[in-house]
Amino acid sequence: MRQVMDGNTAVAYGARLSRVQVVAAYPITPQSTIAEVLASFCDEGSLNARYLRVESEHSAMSATVGASYTGVRAFTATASVGLALMMEVIGVAAGSRLPIVMAVANRALCSPWSLWCDHSDTMAMRDQGWIQMYAENCQEALDFVPLAYRIAEDPLVQLPAVVAIDGFFLSHMSDTVEIPEQEKVDSFLPPRGPGLMRMDPAAPVAANVLTGPPFFTEAKYPMAEAMERVPGVAGRAMAEFGRVFGRQYAQVVAYRCEDADTALVAMGSVCGTVHHVVDKLRSQGRKVGLLRLVMFRPFPYDEVRAALVRAKNVIVLDRTPAVGTVGPLQAEVRTALYGTNPPPEVSGFVAGIGGRDIPEATVLRAMEEALAAASAIGRAGPAFVDAPALENWVDVIRSAPAATAVAPAVVEVKSR
Amino acid sequence: MKKGFLAHGMTTCAGCTMELIARTVFDTLGEKTIVVIPPGCAAILAGYSLETPLELPVVMSNLEATAAFAAGIRAGLEAQGKNDVNVLGFAGDGGTADIGLQSLSGAVERGDRILYVCYDNEAYMNTGIQGSGSTPLGAWTTTTPGGKASRRKDLGLIMDAHGIPYVATASPAYLEDLAKKVAKAAATPGPSFIHVHTPCPTGWRFPTAKGIEIARLAVRTGMWVIYERVNGVLEVNIKPAKRLPVTEYLKTQGRFAGIGEEQVAAMQADVDRTWSQLAASGEVLQSAGA
Numbered sequence A: 001m002r003q004v005m006d007g008n009t010a011v012a013y014g015a016r017l018s019r020v021q022v023v024a025a026y027p028i029t030p031q032s033t034i035a036e037v038l039a040s041f042c043d044e045g046s047l048n049a050r051y052l053r054v055e056s057e058h059s060a061m062s063a064t065v066g067a068s069y070t071g072v073r074a075f076t077a078t079a080s081v082g083l084a085l086m087m088e089v090i091g092v093a094a095g096s097r098l099p100i101v102m103a104v105a106n107r108a109l110c111s112p113w114s115l116w117c118d119h120s121d122t123m124a125m126r127d128q129g130w131i132q133m134y135a136e137n138c139q140e141a142l143d144f145v146p147l148a149y150r151i152a153e154d155p156l157v158q159l160p161a162v163v164a165i166d167g168f169f170l171s172h173m174s175d176t177v178e179i180p181e182q183e184k185v186d187s188f189l190p191p192r193g194p195g196l197m198r199m200d201p202a203a204p205v206a207a208n209v210l211t212g213p214p215f216f217t218e219a220k221y222p223m224a225e226a227m228e229r230v231p232g233v234a235g236r237a238m239a240e241f242g243r244v245f246g247r248q249y250a251q252v253v254a255y256r257c258e259d260a261d262t263a264l265v266a267m268g269s270v271c272g273t274v275h276h277v278v279d280k281l282r283s284q285g286r287k288v289g290l291l292r293l294v295m296f297r298p299f300p301y302d303e304v305r306a307a308l309v310r311a312k313n314v315i316v317l318d319r320t321p322a323v324g325t326v327g328p329l330q331a332e333v334r335t336a337l338y339g340t341n342p343p344p345e346v347s348g349f350v351a352g353i354g355g356r357d358i359p360e361a362t363v364l365r366a367m368e369e370a371l372a373a374a375s376a377i378g379r380a381g382p383a384f385v386d387a388p389a390l391e392n393w394v395d396v397i398r399s400a401p402a403a404t405a406v407a408p409a410v411v412e413v414k415s416r
Numbered sequence B: 001m002k003k004g005f006l007a008h009g010m011t012t013c014a015g016c017t018m019e020l021i022a023r024t025v026f027d028t029l030g031e032k033t034i035v036v037i038p039p040g041c042a043a044i045l046a047g048y049s050l051e052t053p054l055e056l057p058v059v060m061s062n063l064e065a066t067a068a069f070a071a072g073i074r075a076g077l078e079a080q081g082k083n084d085v086n087v088l089g090f091a092g093d094g095g096t097a098d099i100g101l102q103s104l105s106g107a108v109e110r111g112d113r114i115l116y117v118c119y120d121n122e123a124y125m126n127t128g129i130q131g132s133g134s135t136p137l138g139a140w141t142t143t144t145p146g147g148k149a150s151r152r153k154d155l156g157l158i159m160d161a162h163g164i165p166y167v168a169t170a171s172p173a174y175l176e177d178l179a180k181k182v183a184k185a186a187a188t189p190g191p192s193f194i195h196v197h198t199p200c201p202t203g204w205r206f207p208t209a210k211g212i213e214i215a216r217l218a219v220r221t222g223m224w225v226i227y228e229r230v231n232g233v234l235e236v237n238i239k240p241a242k243r244l245p246v247t248e249y250l251k252t253q254g255r256f257a258g259i260g261e262e263q264v265a266a267m268q269a270d271v272d273r274t275w276s277q278l279a280a281s282g283e284v285l286q287s288a289g290a
Ligand SMILES: Cc1ncc(C[n+]2csc(CCOP(=O)(O)OP(=O)(O)O)c2C)c(N)n1
Pocket: B039, B040, B041, B042, B062, B063, B064, B091, B092, B093, B094, B095, B096, B121, B122, B123, B124, B125, B126, B127, B132
């Protein structure tokens, strides 16, 4: 069945189709409607789950962990500062090897406060042992939920997973979505198996206890090994998903990269725009391609290297503010390409943070700047490609009561 | 019913009453119990590295999240129709009255069927005797080196303000009373909370053999009121025949060595007021021969 819905509703449908048994969530823009739709699913009885109206995201993740410890399929969703508040328990979910799925409607972390999209929230948790998938459209927002459970619950994996959808750009954008049939989802995603960790009075174990230096590494190392098995598991799951539902996904999507001199690298909803830019430039005879990362954790180094190694210029768009470093996507792409010969020139740009749109012009500007500056080593710095030159930048973070102070007119792109 | 879920020879301090309380709670609840323990002295009951002294399923939660972990476990059990399992949170005063108050409040407000036992040793002991919201007036801790300047908060009243169906206090000097309350709490169809006074030789500065004596003195001086509130109705379970002055309790512990006269007078006044309020409310029902 096809239906018009926004990304958050699509996520909620994905969770319902996955037959989640416990949902714990706390409202935060732009995630809130996921929690609302799931609450009404439970209320109307179309989803047979216990809904925990927790008093914070910290408790949302804690209760999700607690529920998952009993062996049920547990779900939560959040964004931004809510995810930051969860952070302490994020690591518990992974270290306890609980295959929880969490949707994140990506939103900037403060400061200053922002309600709008960037990836700084999910990037802050990127090394905590969670699988991360970034959707490009509302269909993926739905599909990735059962897919994420399938990968997370695989006996070879047993790690939690994030389905990230760009706040507002996906969470609140309506699109036509194919709702899979329940029987098909059931065949793709059977009930959760026994797993590694379970609180069961019939077989008592102590979990997540204080662990000394002789054993801490021994607890963490298998997590890293499990994460290394994810590409294989995900590949098989995605292939089966394609067979069952007719939509084929992959960990990276290389679009017109085979013969590209210049490859753009991006994640999330902006890929639609970049896709369009690539087509346009191709029609002008320029050899441009797009490499889209669907999975950021585990990072698909081999696939990225294979897709980019023939390019002369690689241009990475990070939707995460990079302060004192390069953007996380850029850093990973550089790592993937390290040691290739000849190495592509890698340039990285921060764009579209705090909800700023990334229009065609921004993508083109990043390209032109990168190609103009191309040198033997490319450019590594944290270049903010859509930053205006501000005389009065301090007024942006220190608004005067008269509210006249802030006038961040785009004068020109500052030279960096 | 099986007993002795907790092995002996743990690394709690000599004379620790928390351990005694834990044994009583676990043995009363029995094997159909899932335990949540946050960081704090009781974490050692959950285990260390590859070993656990506890023969019950137990997960170590985060300090502020005992009630939320427990609520999630309950939700998971309910989702599977497993309704014959106790879900116990066993947490210290810091993890309950301070950093964990929010998640406890949330779980109780929602009506989640969890049994929450707070063993109150009146400070953050595991991190080195720092003052908590439950540290009494005038008590020395490492972060109240001149004695605590403010009163403690009343956890029982906070729980009562939530309309919790079962809240009680208890003491290691009256273990049968504690056991009875644990059984009642476990049978409560909603959330239940038991606040247990927990004399701590290490943090309170008293000889290791004196824990029970001090616990009993707290009751006899009226400083620790042993009561039970079922669906809002209060009953004082142990009424000291003749209340001793609070100084009898204070003088047993090094942590009160530097307490000023004014603070002692304020504490005595608090105790007197509490008991006259209890008497006036007509809820002081029986004497258990304290
Ligand atoms: C978020 C967080 N902050 C601080 C700590 C450090 N910490 C560990 S145990 C503890 C003391 C807890 O005190 P209480 O709950 O009273 O238990 P007790 O140690 O007295 O048994 C603290 C502060 C922690 N584990 N987690």
